[in-house]
Amino acid sequence: MFLNIENLHAQVEDKTILKGINLRVNPGEVHAIMGPNGSGKSTLSSVLAGREDYEVNAGEIRFLDHDLLEMDADERAQQGVFLAFQYPVEIPGVSNKLFMHTALNAKRAAEGLPALDMFDFEQLALEKMKRLEMSPIMLERSVNVGFSGGEKKRNDIFQMAMLEPKLCIMDETDSGLDIDALRIVANGVNALRSNERSFIVVTHYQRLLDHIKPDFVHVLYDGKIIKSGGFELAQELEERGYDHLIQAYEKV
Amino acid sequence: MTTLSKPMKKFSPLAQAAMDYYQSQAKQLMQAEGEGHAVTAFRQAALNRFLEQGFPTRKDEDWQFTPLSNFLKTHYAFNGVSRIDEAAIAAVKPKVDGWHLVFVDGYFSEILSDDLAGMPSGVSLESGKDALDFEQGFRVFADHETDIEQDAFGMLNAMLFDDGLFIELAAHVRLAKPIVVSYVQTLASHANTTRCKIKLGRGAQLQLIEQYVAIDAGCGFENSVCEIDLAEQAKMSQVIWQNLPEQGMFFNNQFIDLAEQAQFNTHYIGLGSAISRHQNHVQMAGERIESEQNSICFARNQQIMDTRTYTGHSVEWGASRQLHKLVLADQAIGVFNGMIKVDQKAQKTDGMMDNKNLLLSNKAQMNAKPQLEIYADDVKCSHGSASGQISADQIFYLQARGLTKQQARQLVTLAFLMEPLESVADHAVRDWLQQALSAAVTPYLN
Numbered sequence: 001m002f003l004n005i006e007n008l009h010a011q012v013e014d015k016t017i018l019k020g021i022n023l024r025v026n027p028g029e030v031h032a033i034m035g036p037n038g039s040g041k042s043t044l045s046s047v048l049a050g051r052e053d054y055e056v057n058a059g060e061i062r063f064l065d066h067d068l069l070e071m072d073a074d075e076r077a078q079q080g081v082f083l084a085f086q087y088p089v090e091i092p093g094v095s096n097k098l099f100m101h102t103a104l105n106a107k108r109a110a111e112g113l114p115a116l117d118m119f120d121f122e123q124l125a126l127e128k129m130k131r132l133e134m135s136p137i138m139l140e141r142s143v144n145v146g147f148s149g150g151e152k153k154r155n156d157i158f159q160m161a162m163l164e165p166k167l168c169i170m171d172e173t174d175s176g177l178d179i180d181a182l183r184i185v186a187n188g189v190n191a192l193r194s195n196e197r198s199f200i201v202v203t204h205y206q207r208l209l210d211h212i213k214p215d216f217v218h219v220l221y222d223g224k225i226i227k228s229g230g231f232e233l234a235q236e237l238e239e240r241g242y243d244h245l246i247q248a249y250e251k252v
Numbered sequence: 253m254t255t256l257s258k259p260m261k262k263f264s265p266l267a268q269a270a271m272d273y274y275q276s277q278a279k280q281l282m283q284a285e286g287e288g289h290a291v292t293a294f295r296q297a298a299l300n301r302f303l304e305q306g307f308p309t310r311k312d313e314d315w316q317f318t319p320l321s322n323f324l325k326t327h328y329a330f331n332g333v334s335r336i337d338e339a340a341i342a343a344v345k346p347k348v349d350g351w352h353l354v355f356v357d358g359y360f361s362e363i364l365s366d367d368l369a370g371m372p373s374g375v376s377l378e379s380g381k382d383a384l385d386f387e388q389g390f391r392v393f394a395d396h397e398t399d400i401e402q403d404a405f406g407m408l409n410a411m412l413f414d415d416g417l418f419i420e421l422a423a424h425v426r427l428a429k430p431i432v433v434s435y436v437q438t439l440a441s442h443a444n445t446t447r448c449k450i451k452l453g454r455g456a457q458l459q460l461i462e463q464y465v466a467i468d469a470g471c472g473f474e475n476s477v478c479e480i481d482l483a484e485q486a487k488m489s490q491v492i493w494q495n496l497p498e499q500g501m502f503f504n505n506q507f508i509d510l511a512e513q514a515q516f517n518t519h520y521i522g523l524g525s526a527i528s529r530h531q532n533h534v535q536m537a538g539e540r541i542e543s544e545q546n547s548i549c550f551a552r553n554q555q556i557m558d559t560r561t562y563t564g565h566s567v568e569w570g571a572s573r574q575l576h577k578l579v580l581a582d583q584a585i586g587v588f589n590g591m592i593k594v595d596q597k598a599q600k601t602d603g604m605m606d607n608k609n610l611l612l613s614n615k616a617q618m619n620a621k622p623q624l625e626i627y628a629d630d631v632k633c634s635h636g637s638a639s640g641q642i643s644a645d646q647i648f649y650l651q652a653r654g655l656t657k658q659q660a661r662q663l664v665t666l667a668f669l670m671e672p673l674e675s676v677a678d679h680a681v682r683d684w685l686q687q688a689l690s691a692a693v694t695p696y697l698n
Contacts, residue, residue, distance in 0.1 A: 049652050053644075077654035089649035093667025102663065103653040110654070142667075159653060 008059035017043040019223030028195040035220035045171040049083035078110035080166030088152040091143040128161040150181030157188040174208035186211030206238040273327040278411035298410035317619040328443035328473040350430040358444030374425035380416025393447040396507040405503040416447035423453035430459035437470030448478040452486035463493040473501040482514040489517040496524035512538030522549040529558040536570040544573040546672035551584035558587040565598040574605040580616035594626040601631040609639040
């Protein structure tokens with residue numbers, strides 16, 4: 001079992017947002033989650049990554065051999081869960097280099113691997129940055145401070161490339177990207193695809209999916225998955241919107 | 253005939269006892285210096301003022317958040333036999349290549365200081381003690397006496413200073429290495445009262461590092477006054493590192509005079525002491541002066557940290573920059589008070605003062621008062637103060653990359669504190685400060 005979400009209910013403050021999500025992801029699969037605003041897409045990403053503001057009041061998430069909900073965000077990250085943020089956070093005064101060096105060594109420690117020294121780390125980082133068409137200067141700059149929207153998203157993909165997670169959750173990574181940035185981000189993601197690594201791609205639009213070609217597409221509405229299908233479902237949504245699916249769901 | 257006399261001020265028994273004690277100590281010092289010495293009249297005048305005004309209380313606006321009762325409870329001794337452990341003193345010296353000078357319990361130690369024979373000509377360096385041996389020697393330290401004695405600690409300093417440092421650089425003299433002064437305390441409840449004078453001739457350049465630390469039982473009352481005088485185009489950068497034990501008392505008052513096109517840059521880093529109060533008074537009395545004043549304070553438990561600046565622009569085209577950062581944990585109290593005053597003549601002044609504070613506990617307290625007083629009409633001045641907590645979004649972002657919550661809080665807090673160090677131009681000094689600050693603060697971040 002790679003990832004199995006069963007009957008997941010979650011609320012923030014007093015508002016129930018997820019109302020029974022069921023989702024099974026196998027190694028190497030790419031799942032897209034689509035849906036109108038307020039359907040719970042970002043909440044699902046946050047709950048998977050372990051954000052504390054959300055309270056899970058029913059359901060279960062199994063990830064590999066772990067009860068994911070019992071783990072803190074940092075333990076999840078160390079076990080291979082990665083969240084690419086809708087809004088990557090700025091951290092003044094902390095360089096990308098120090099941040100990623102610390103993060104990578106935290107993960108290596110969890111895996112029982114020796115720490116990478118600064119020299120080896122830098123070599124590795126510069127290699128990955130090159131592929132993402134990032135300037136080496138970005139390594140010295142404070143995390144996301146003064147970065148454009150595209151640079152921030154690229155920086156998140158860079159972190160993903162460095163940490164080589166098993167499960168990548170991408171929370172509207174495509175929002176705010178121009179066409180070139182979208183291509184670079186999508187290429188970065190495609191370069192990381194493998195038989196062992198799975199993706200959950202949360203998005204509003206088909207354009208990212210055109211580049212990434214998901215195996216499965218799920219429509220989230222009112223805290224539930226109301227329809228699942230293949231890539232053709234995304235194309236159908238692009239043409240017809242969500243309304244017909246919502247109406248069909250609400251009639252039942 | 254009637255005599256008018258001012259009503260006597262009433263002092264609390266605690267304050268009165270402390271005043272009596274410091275009076276007796278001043279009298280002893282004057283006796284030792286010998287009747288008829290020129291300094292006697294100087295000390296007596298300060299003593300008279302002190303007996304009249306006494307210690308400030310919380311009713312004094314400038315001391316509202318800095319209560320002195322814990323200071324007044326201990327009568328700090330002026331005698332004592334220092335325990336000189338050369339290895340321990342060597343170990344606390346900053347790891348910076350420079351001309352190292354050492355004071356032990358308030359007195360200059362020639363043996364522990366570097367041999368200054370190799371210093372370039374044009375540098376005069378003298379201990380305050382040696383200067384005081386001259387009949388009028390104290391006068392080199394007293395250009396700002398009226399301002400110095402605005403404050404009980406200034407008066408105490410005038411009554412009791414017995415050593416210090418005089419540094420003068422002749423015109424265009426530049427020292428390749430910094431002068432590094434370590435004020436080391438080795439005695440408990442001991443008073444260390446020093447005066448310094450730094451004088452740079454036209455175009456001279458100096459980098460000065462001062463640190464206040466303790467070894468053994470060292471834990472006392474540091475009361476220093478420093479006058480800094482920069483002639484035209486002189487350039488000075490200063491770092492003051494204060495990491496005394498948590499029960500220490502630290503009062504430092506600096507008076508800085510800048511002439512045309514002078515450049516002055518100072519960083520104060522305050523980590524120790526039960527009560528600490530660091531003050532700069534900067535007078536920018538020439539065209540195109542650049543001054544920069546920064547501070548970093550980390551306070552925990554019941555520490556009180558008080559940082560104050562006064563920046564006077566009196567001539568055109570002056571630029572002043574300030575960034576003051578405090579991190580407060582536990583029940584610590586932080587105080588920032590800054591004033592930029594721009595005279596009518598000081599057109600084109602560019603003044604910026606920023607104070608940012610991070611509160612790690614909801615019992616910590618920050619009192620900030622940034623002020624502008626502007627009489628010119630063509631200036632660019634700004635001031636601001638903001639206090640907040642660590643952002644939960646930042647912590648989650650770091651945790652989502654595998655850093656523990658503790659690592660994340662440490663990283664964010666240290667980054668917040670380190671920002672003012674970016675303007676330390678000397679890389680070796682900046683590296684030392686970053687490492688020392690990280691090592692000093694990290695154990696208290698969780």
